[in-house]
Amino acid sequence: MFDHVLKFTNSTSFINALKVTIASVVPVLLFHFLGHFEIGFTIALGAFFTYPSDIPSTLSHKIKGLIVASFIVSGVNLLVNFAYPYPFVFYPFLGFLLFLCSMISVYGQRATLVSFSALISISLSFGHLHKGWEALEYSGYIFAGGILYLIVSLVFHFIQPYKYVELQIAEGIKLTAKYLKLRGDLWSPEANRKAIIEKQLNLQVELNLIHEDLRKVLIGNQNSSINSQNRKMLLVFITLVEIQELALYTSFDHSKINEKFDKHPDVLRTYQNVAYKLASTLKKLSKNVHSISVYVDKNDLKNELDALEFAIFDYEKSLGKEKASEGVLMLTNMLKYAKNQVSKIKIIQRAFSLAMQSYKLKDKDKELEKFLTPQYYPLNTLIENLSFSSSIFRHSLRLTITILIGFILGIFLPFQNVYWILLTIVVIMRPGYGLTKERSYNRIFGTVLGGLIAFGIVSVIQNHVALSIFSIICMLLGISFTQINYKISATFVTMYVVFIYGILVTDIVEVIQFRILDSLAGAILAFFANQFLWPAWEFINTPIHIENAIRANRNYLKEIADFYNKKGEVPTSYRLARKHAFVEIGNLMTSFQRMMQEPKSKQKTLPLVNKLVVLNHSVLSALASLSTYIQSHKTTSASESFNYIIKTILLNLDHSIATLKNQTILTDTFFDKEDLTLQFEEMKRKSFTRLASDDELDKETRQAKMQEAQMVIEQLIWMSNLSEKILKITQDFKAIHPDN
Known part of the structure; x- marks a missing residue:
């Protein structure tokens, strides 16, 4: 139990929540002591509005981003207050402001979060409307709160500048360990490979997010930092990406391999043990990222590799060299990749040891910068998205109309706090139907549960100091769980609100009733808007992914x-x-997951999309296998047959893309299937005949060349078959989904 609590309090979610809690609580306590509670509360709101935009980035981008966010959230609040007294101006202006704040999401992740903060600021501004100088003063306090949050965030950064990176590296190592464990599971004859591959794809999505965050921080800091710690962490990150690519090597036709070694299961079981040992070593490493001081090789991995070498020797001995040659080649390739994986893991182990403190990258900073997504905000990007073909435009319009409807209902119907309706709409409404539906349910559930629990506590405890402590704890936990579990987050946030009102008002029952009613109204509006106002069904975007x-x-x-x-x-x-291939497979999987959350009537292509996800992942596996082999071995010259086969695979993929884009495929660009088969046979015959007849090659070199020939041919055959299946299924997909 203590370990779980320690792990939670050492997570990025908790640390981020701690920053905003400190930035919110300190001004409230300070100004309450000075007799100006409202000022402190307003400054706390400014900190709360600003914190979402504090995302992983370089220090320079962090400072600029938080200052801009502070300016925007305070600015929109001021504009609402100035326009509110003039109804004929106010309503069209409010619609324009909501739409504009929503549309800035076109500029990426940070802009999306600033957009969210701005919409929250607009919603809550109706709870504290002001005129004239008071409005300007109130907006200034909000801006001060944003700057206060920036200061707190910078203090955390300078106290532990690599805390976030260490936590993300540890999480990346842990997820990579899970990935390796799943690769090991595939070697069991009774394994449910479809379920395992789905789990791998889900992990791929999580790893992509962590890798992207680490790129922003580590690569972005190369020019501004000479700290060896940054370079060590960058080395670990690069190695993690390579380990993941190497892990894809085991993506063979496992049914065929298990059939081949059916009478010799021990040899595959031994390889599976190696895979599990690699995973467990990484898992242990992820738990000790902060405590490793000296690298100690306990020879555990060496023992596992030795066991595999002995199993291969035993297999060859039992069948005879000639009969076992093909199997030995397969197993030897597997052994070499396992050794390569071990060497990668040792790089990570040493990176956290004293021996690697002076590690420096080889002057490739400029090359590394190419892996970052450029950050610039041209006006053309916004203008190009002002059409119904843009999902962000449709979402912005949908969100604007829903908030305006919620605002009008809140004014003309007997709701206590109209801003709670607006806040609920902003918080739960997402571009996709499935996520909005899920968050609507979680919001209502958390509001009801949190209200009941908090009411029970307030009924027993009326002490303001105790309620203040409870509210701070609930705020901290509510924000901590926002990204982890929204249902729990909504529960704690509701408790926090009730505790605050328990301090400020006497009729807490009425507060809870209206809180639940307002949240229910907002959730219903958001749900129906996403279903009927230009719905963004995932099947519309899936062809693009x-x-x-x-x-x-x-x-x-x-x-x-x-x-x-x-x-x-x-x-x-x-x-x-390579990076783009991993990212796009993750994006396709995410799109498939969103489609699964939508109504059955919108899932006509779901089985085909599932097949395309798996096939593209298999192609990536084959590519990773071929890629890692040719990087780690001295290979022979590429033959004409090799290039011909590559051309046919590329042609299949090009035809698949053309099919998805409704482009005409010229008949003379198709290849001859029989000719392709002949090329495979020719490539295999020439490779093995040449190697067998070359008397100048020693045994070890000949074996290495034969491994290369078999490895390359197997991967080309596999990729050729996969590319044909992809073309066939994209054609079936377009038959059901004719329009993009």
């Missing part, structure tokens, strides 16, 4: 083929293509 995933894999294959032909150093374009 499918196309992007296929194109990313296609570009990654092209980079691999170019590298195999040219050899030399791995170019940055190669690593960028």
Whole structure:
């Protein structure tokens, strides 16, 4: 129990919640002591409005982002107060302001969170309307709260500048360990491979998010920081990405392999033990990121590798060299990849030891910067999204209309606090139907549960000091759980609100009743708006994600083929293509998950999308396998057959993209299936004949060349089959979904 509490309090969610809680509580306590509670509360609101935009970034971007967020949340509050006394101006102006604040989401993650903060500020402004100088003064206090939060955030940063990175690295290592564990599960003959692959894809989505955050912080800090800690963490991050790519190597046709080694299950079980040991080593490492001081090799991994080598030797001995040759090649390749994985894990272990404190990257800072998404905000981006083809435009319009309806209902019907209706709409309404539906349910559940629990506590305890302590704890926990579990978050936030009102008013029952009623009204409005006002059904966006995933894999294959032909150093374009392939597969999986949350009538293509997710993931697995092999081995020259087969795979993927885009495919661009089969046979025959007849090669070199030939041919055959299936299913998909 204590370990779970310690883990929670050491998480990024809790630390972020702690920052905003401190920035909110300190001014309230200070100004309450000075007899100006309202000023302190307003400053606390400013801190609360600003904190969502405090996302992972460089220090410079953090400061600029929080200052801009503070200015926007205070500015919109001031504009609402100035316009409110003039009804004929106010309503159209409010609609325009809501729409504009929603539309700034087109500029990325930070802009989306600033947009959210601005909408919250507009909603809550109706709870404290002011005129003239008071309005300007009130807005100034909100801005001061934002700056106070910035100061608190900077204090946390300078006390532990790498705390966030360490936590994210630890989480990344833990998720990578889970990924390796799942790869090991695939080797069980009775394994449910479909379920395992789905879990892997879910992990891929989580890892993509962590990797993107780490890129922003670590790579973005390269120019401004010479701290060796930053470079060590960057080394660990790069190695983690490589481990994940290596992990995809085990994505073979497991049914075929289990059938081949059916009479020798021990050898596969031994390899599975190696996979599990790799996972458990990483898992232990994730728990000790902060405490590792000296790297100690306990030879655990070496023992597992030795056991696998012995199992291969035993397998060869039992069957005879000639009969076992193909199986030995497979197993030897698996062993080499396991050794490569071990060496990667040791890099991470050493990175946290004293021996690596002076580690420096090899002057590739400028190259690394290419992995970051550029941050700029041209007006054209906003203008281009002002059409119904933009999902953000439709969501902004939907959200604006819903808030205006909620505002009008709140004024003309006997609701106590109209801003609670607006706040509920802003908090739970999302572009997608499924997430809005889920958050509506969680909001209502949390509000009712939190209201009942808080009412029970307030009924027994009327001491203001005790209620203040309870409110601070509930605020801290409510914000901590916002990203982890929204149902729990809504429960604690409701308790916090009730405790505050328990201090300020006497009729707490009426407060709870109206809190529940207002939340219910807001949730219902949001739910129906998302269903009937230009709904953003996921099947509309899915073709784009499918196309992007296929194109990313296609570009990654092209980079691999170019590298195999040219050899030399791995170019940055190669690593960028790899990054995009991983990201787009994650995006496709996320789109599939959103589609699963929507009504059955909107899921006509769901089975085909599921197949395309799995097939594209399998292509990425094959690409990763081929990629890691050619990077870690001295390979032979690419043959004409190799390039012909690569061309046909690329052609299949190009045809798939053209199908999704409703483009005409020229008949003369199709390849001959029989010719492709002949090319595979020719490639295999030439490779093995040449190696067998070359007397100048020693045994070890000949075996290495044969491994390369088998490895490359197997992956090409697999990718060729996968690309054909992708083309066939995209054609079936377009038959059901003719319009993008």
